[in-house]
Amino acid sequence: MEPYRAAVTSDCEKLLSRFHETDSVRFQVFSKIWREMNFSQIFYGTVNHQKRAFSRLILDSAYSFFLPPFSFQIRVGGLYLLYSLHQSQTAAPPEQIRLALKDWEDVKKFEKDAMDAQHLDAIYILRQLMLKKAFHFTAMPTHLAFKKLRKKEVPALCEKFIERACRPQEFINNDLLEELSNIHELYGNLKSSVSETSKESSVNLIRQDLIPRLRRTVVDFHNWQHRKGDSEEEEGSGEGASSQQDCSRRAGLIASIKSKAYGEAPEARRSRRHRQVEVDITSSVAGTWKSPAYIRRKIASLRVRTNESLHVSDDMHKGVASASKITHLTSLGFAAEDTPNRLNGGKDRIRVPS
Amino acid sequence: MATSTDTKTNIPDYEYLDVNTNIFHIDAFRSEWLNRLQPSDFSFQEEDQETSDAHFAAEMGISAETMDELKSACSLDSLRCHPEDQPPDPEVVPPDPTLKTLVQRKKKQDHKATLKSSKNRHDLYADELERLTFGTRPEAVTDMIPEGEIILTMNIYYPATFEKFSHVRPHLTLLMTGSHTLAELRDAICCVSDLQVCGEFSNTPDMAPDFISKDHFKSSFFYFEGVFYNDMRYPECQDISITTIEWARDRNFPPYTQAKMEDTRFVDLKVKVGFPYLYCHQGDCEHLVIITDIRLTHKNDCLDKKLYPLLTHKHRVVTTKCAVCHIYIGRWLTTNDQFAPSNPCTFCEKCFRMLHYDTEGEKLGEFQAFPYVDRGAFN
Ligand SMILES: [Zn+2]
Ligand SMILES: [Zn+2]
Numbered sequence: 182m183e184p185y186r187a188a189v190t191s192d193c194e195k196l197l198s199r200f201h202e203t204d205s206v207r208f209q210v211f212s213k214i215w216r217e218m219n220f221s222q223i224f225y226g227t228v229n230h231q232k233r234a235f236s237r238l239i240l241d242s243a244y245s246f247f248l249p250p251f252s253f254q255i256r257v258g259g260l261y262l263l264y265s266l267h268q269s270q271t272a273a274p275p276e277q278i279r280l281a282l283k284d285w286e287d288v289k290k291f292e293k294d295a296m297d298a299q300h301l302d303a304i305y306i307l308r309q310l311m312l313k314k315a316f317h318f319t320a321m322p323t324h325l326a327f328k329k330l331r332k333k334e335v336p337a338l339c340e341k342f343i344e345r346a347c348r349p350q351e352f353i354n355n356d357l358l359e360e361l362s363n364i365h366e367l368y369g370n371l372k373s374s375v376s377e378t379s380k381e382s383s384v385n386l387i388r389q390d391l392i393p394r395l396r397r398t399v400v401d402f403h404n405w406q407h408r409k410g411d412s413e414e415e416e417g418s419g420e421g422a423s424s425q426q427d428c429s430r431r432a433g434l435i436a437s438i439k440s441k442a443y444g445e446a447p448e449a450r451r452s453r454r455h456r457q458v459e460v461d462i463t464s465s466v467a468g469t470w471k472s473p474a475y476i477r478r479k480i481a482s483l484r485v486r487t488n489e490s491l492h493v494s495d496d497m498h499k500g501v502a503s504a505s506k507i508t509h510l511t512s513l514g515f516a517a518e519d520t521p522n523r524l525n526g527g528k529d530r531i532r533v534p535s
Numbered sequence: 536m537a538t539s540t541d542t543k544t545n546i547p548d549y550e551y552l553d554v555n556t557n558i559f560h561i562d563a564f565r566s567e568w569l570n571r572l573q574p575s576d577f578s579f580q581e582e583d584q585e586t587s588d589a590h591f592a593a594e595m596g597i598s599a600e601t602m603d604e605l606k607s608a609c610s611l612d613s614l615r616c617h618p619e620d621q622p623p624d625p626e627v628v629p630p631d632p633t634l635k636t637l638v639q640r641k642k643k644q645d646h647k648a649t650l651k652s653s654k655n656r657h658d659l660y661a662d663e664l665e666r667l668t669f670g671t672r673p674e675a676v677t678d679m680i681p682e683g684e685i686i687l688t689m690n691i692y693y694p695a696t697f698e699k700f701s702h703v704r705p706h707l708t709l710l711m712t713g714s715h716t717l718a719e720l721r722d723a724i725c726c727v728s729d730l731q732v733c734g735e736f737s738n739t740p741d742m743a744p745d746f747i748s749k750d751h752f753k754s755s756f757f758y759f760e761g762v763f764y765n766d767m768r769y770p771e772c773q774d775i776s777i778t779t780i781e782w783a784r785d786r787n788f789p790p791y792t793q794a795k796m797e798d799t800r801f802v803d804l805k806v807k808v809g810f811p812y813l814y815c816h817q818g819d820c821e822h823l824v825i826i827t828d829i830r831l832t833h834k835n836d837c838l839d840k841k842l843y844p845l846l847t848h849k850h851r852v853v854t855t856k857c858a859v860c861h862i863y864i865g866r867w868l869t870t871n872d873q874f875a876p877s878n879p880c881t882f883c884e885k886c887f888r889m890l891h892y893d894t895e896g897e898k899l900g901e902f903q904a905f906p907y908v909d910r911g912a913f914n
Contacts, residue, residue: 188635212613219629221616223636226628226644265614271625274669274835282564283548285571301595301605309609311576312587318568318577319830320547325555325809326690326827 182234189223189242193262194339196220197246200258201342208302211261224271236276239266241323244278246342248287255342256291257303264306267315277317278310284322353399362392547808547829555809558760561713561829562802565685568831577683579834668837668845678840680832685713687801688828691724691814693850694821705850712832712843713802717757717764721796723844726820737869737904740888755816757796757824760805761789764796775818855909857883859890864909872902881907 199214215221227235243266246259263278270276280288288307295303310316369387388394545563547556568577575582592602617623628641673679692706709723754775757764763776780791806812806826814822832838837845855865858880865881872880874890882890891899 185636185639188639192634192636208609209613215614216616218634219616219632220634221614222623222629222632223634225623225625226637226640268611269614277833277835279830282546282568282571299595301597301601302609304595305591305605305609308587308591312582312584314581314834316576317830317833318572319828320559320564320808321549321556321828323553324688324827325553326825327555327809327811328553 182231182238185235185238186242189239192220192223193239193243193246196262197255197258197342198339200261201255204254206254206257206300206303208261208306211258212265215265220265221269223266224269227271232270232272233274233276236266236270236272240270240276240278244280244322247291248284250344251342252344253291253294257295257300260291260303260307264310264315267310267313278315279319279322280316281319281322349399349402353395358392358396361395365391550807550810555807558805558807560805561685561687564829565683565713565802565831569683574682577831577833579682579832579838581834668839668842670835671837671839671842673839673841680712680836680838680840682832684832685802686828686830686832686836687711687713687826688847689720690823690825690827692823692825693726706848707846707850708827708848710837710843710845710847711801712840714800715843716797717799717801718766718768718797720844721755721757721766721814721816723846724814724822726816726822735903735905737891737902738898740867740892740904754818755796755814758813758815760807760812761791763791763793764799765793766796768797775815855881857881857886859883859886865907868905868907870903870905873900874902881909 196214196218199218200211203210203214223239224232224235240263243259243262247256247263248259249256251259267275267278292304292307295307365387372387545559545567547559547564549555550557588602588606592599597605623629628637628644632638632641687710689709689711690706691709692704707724709720711720753766753769753771754773755766756776758776763780765774765776766772767774774793776791776793780793783789783791808826808829810825812824812826814824837843857863857865858876860883863883863885866884867882867887868879869875869882869887869891870879872878872891887904891902891904893899
């Protein structure tokens with residue numbers, strides 16, 4: 182079966198690539214492409230005793246598209262692909278989709294995102310797979326038999342399926358800048374209070390322009406990323422050009438939503454100023470980390486997770502896995518919201534937006 | 536700080552990408568899954584579609600009309616790639632395919648058609664073993680495997696004694712449940728060295744077959760993650776791991792411990808999936824053991840406890856045929872044999888007797904004869 186892996190992956194990518202171009206998450210859009218490509222035929226002509234092995238191969242290949250680092254839209258496509266392949270396979274008894282324990286959280290998160298965005302067809306199909314007992318609840322996504330390949334082929338992830346990094350923008354948001362400038366001010370006051378003499382001193386106790394600089398850096402990064410995307414688009418030619426454009430158009434859309442956060446100046450709002458009068462500075466600073474707003478944005482857990490994913494960076498073999506985790510961090514819940522239906526007001530929950 | 540490689544977590548992840556996992560406790564892994572799932576998710580019963588749809592509509596707060604619309608939008612009919620009244624033949628590659636997989640399959644089949652077809656019955660029935668037990672339910676309720684039980688897939692490799700076997704790695708594959716003991720695995724591993732007869736019998740060939748190794752050398756052990764699991768079921772059993780343990784202790788290796796094979800269930804083990812462990816018997820016949828998969832049972836699994844350990848794959852090895860008739864599998868191995876075309880040489884029972892003994896059963900000429908069990912005898 183192994184010789185078919187590349188062709189199978191390529192066929193799946195082709196299907197998802199066309200799905201990606203539609204910018205839709207509707208099953209009807211997916212099934213139309215499936216029919217146009219005659220995708221049911223992919224099982225045809227498999228010799229009897231190889232049917233199960235082929236089902237296994239193609240389900241394993243499709244499974245990866247259902248997980249991060251792929252964008253929400255591609256993951257919806259991956260889910261539809263798993264469902265369609267599982268239901269169309271010619272093997273008897275049918276092969277099941279192997280769902281690994283470590284991927285469960287990602288699936289639950291996906292379901293929640295789909296739920297929040299009311300993508301009924303995506304939720305329904307996930308539930309159908311559960312109902313039809315289409316999953317094997319496993320330790321790992323594939324059987325492992327200690328097969329160390331001499332020449333390790335690192336599977337090239339389809340770049341345009343992956344969401345662009347946006348963690349700096351998300352992490353350094355307005356609230357954080359506001360909080361930071363508040364703390365910065367308190368810190369400055371504290372510094373000058375312990376060294377009375379230095380009031381007029383030339384020694385810089387603190388970096389005065391820390392917050393504006395931080396903001397400027399993130400905006401610069403954001404703009405650079407934007408320009409880079411545009412130039413890539415110009416480079417695109419021939420067959421891939423339309424999808425490239427599509428990709429950057431969508432990325433631009435996401436970026437514009439996010440960049441709204443930078444419209445306002447990061448001046449500390451009056452409402453936060455009350456903290457200045459608090460005597461116990463350490464406790465008030467510690468307290469802000471636990472304030473409901475921060476818990477909601479999971480900044481503390483982000484730090485934990487960052488450490489987690491960076492911890493393994495010295496291990497070459499983990500390259501792909503850790504990269505996927507880092508990208509995963511960036512998809513903090515917005516993925517479900519940037520699909521066109523939500524932008525259209527989310528009224529049409531089943532049909533394709535025309 | 537907790538990391539994904541922390542030994543305390545029982546959520547398997549790669550230690551080496553695509554090769555093997557970190558170490559985890561099998562029963563704790565099972566609990567992790569059961570805690571996350573609804574009992575219906577791993578139940579052997581299938582909930583009916585209508586009830587499920589009603590639940591879904593209620594949960595989502597959608598009308599019956601919207602539900603119907605949703606169902607038709609997600610129907611399997613929408614995946615059909617051919618007119619309803621013209622079902623295609625799924626056994627043949629469709630003409631003029633565009634999918635790369637089909638192009639490749641067609642090319643391969645066209646190529647095969649030009650070759651002389653030599654269909655191998657073993658290949659044709661490769662996964663027949665598993666197909667036969669698909670969804671099997673036991674006659675007695677007490678033999679039913681409970682929902683939420685663990686199923687392990689084990690590969691047991693044959694000792695790589697011959698250079699020519701080193702790249703194919705012949706093995707057998709067994710399915711075990713989490714409540715099986717290691718002793719039950721040991722009894723399921725058939726290895727020719729358990730049947731090997733020891734000794735030279737050229738003068739008394741009739742004496743040979745009564746002497747089977749398994750009856751005389753019962754001791755054996757498994758090795759998983761620093762623990763030797765010895766078979767201590769019979770009074771003749773010896774702890775054959777102690778030599779290794781003492782050797783390691785004298786050389787400041789990390790300490791190894793011992794346990795009894797018959798008292799250890801799979802769920803009690805801490806293992807790495809995909810990692811090679813050891814089964815040793817007959818003193819020096821060593822087999823690599825790899826747990827290739829651990830998962831929850833599924834309604835399509837063979838659910839009859841009595842049919843486990845379930846053999847799902849058996850590698851065929853090339854059988855050594857008799858040097859005279861070339862038909863029967865060798866039963867005798869001779870050395871320094873003046874009648875033999877090679878040294879050593881194998882003979883079937885009949886040819887061996889005809890060639891080496893007269894009608895009175897008297898030994899002719901000089902040679903040594905050893906009863907021989909071919910590796911392919913169990914094909
Ligand atoms: Zn053996
Ligand atoms: Zn013969």
